[in-house]
Amino acid sequence: MxxxxxxxxxxxxxxxxxxxxxxxxxxxxxxxxxxxxxxxxxxxxxxxxxxxxxxxxxxxxxxxxxxxxxxxxxxxxxHKGSSSTEDDKVxxxxxxxxxxxxxxxxxxxxTEYFADNVSTTTTTTATASGTGGGGTAAGGGASGS
The missing domain is CATH 1.10.20 (Histone, subunit A)
Structure with missing residues (x-):
């Protein structure tokens, strides 16, 4: 066995x-x-x-x-035909x-929605906490990205 x-x-x-x-x-x-x-x-x-x-x-x-x-x-x-060794990182x-x-x-x-960088989350948070913008943290500032 x-x-x-x-x-x-x-x-x-x-x-x-x-x-x-x-x-x-x-x-x-x-x-x-x-x-x-x-x-x-x-x-x-x-x-x-x-x-x-x-x-x-x-x-x-x-x-x-x-x-x-x-x-x-x-x-x-x-990269079958090339012999490139300059970028061997996987x-x-x-x-x-x-x-x-x-x-x-x-x-x-x-996932349907995600923050792809810090500026997206910062903009979204700033829009949600700002006055008169009417945006929400869920999508107010990020929907135009």
């Missing part, structure tokens, strides 16, 4: 669960506990919280890897993330 298909015995599982008490995940425990509570799951066991954090960390790493792979494939297909886009999330069964909807 391969490693992926092997069964874990109780001793190994017990050791793994015990090791979670000292393991520091990339996602902080309070953040994980907040979202667990928000989803209706109540626990004070740090091992459970860290197990969920570890699963979330793995998921984020898998999505990032898929997005990076997609970006590299797309980039290589665009920049992930929202479209790369959207594609990677779709691979995991998550559909990312495009």
């Amino acid at each position: 391969t490693d992926a298909g092997r069964c874990i015995d109780n001793d190994d599982l017990g050791d793994f669960i015990a090791s979670l008490e000292d393991y520091q995940t990339a996602i902080p425990d309070p953040l994980v506990q907040h979202f667990l509570n928000k989803a209706g799951f109540q626990t004070d066991d740090p091992r459970v919280i860290r197990l969920v954090a570890l699963a979330a960390q793995k998921f984020v790493a898998d999505v990032a890897h898929e997005a990076l792979t997609q970006r590299r494939i797309h980039r290589e297909s665009q 920049v992930l886009t929202k479209e790369d993330l959207k594609w990677a999330l779709q691979e995991f069964g998550i559909r990312l909807a495009r």
Whole structure:
């Protein structure tokens, strides 16, 4: 049997669960506990919280890897004939993330409205707090952009 298909015995599982008490995940425990509570799951066991954090960390790493792979494939297909080494940086886009999330069964909807820079939010806020303009923070100053 391969490693992926092997069964874990109780001793190994017990050791793994015990090791979670000292393991520091990339996602902080309070953040994980907040979202667990928000989803209706109540626990004070740090091992459970860290197990969920570890699963979330793995998921984020898998999505990032898929997005990076997609970006590299797309980039290589665009620059197939050129040997440009001056710009070897890979920049992930929202479209790369959207594609990677779709691979995991998550559909990312495009947001209808968003502030694209600081001046848009500043203008919107100033319009909302100004007198006589009648604008609102939701769209008074940003609708003309």
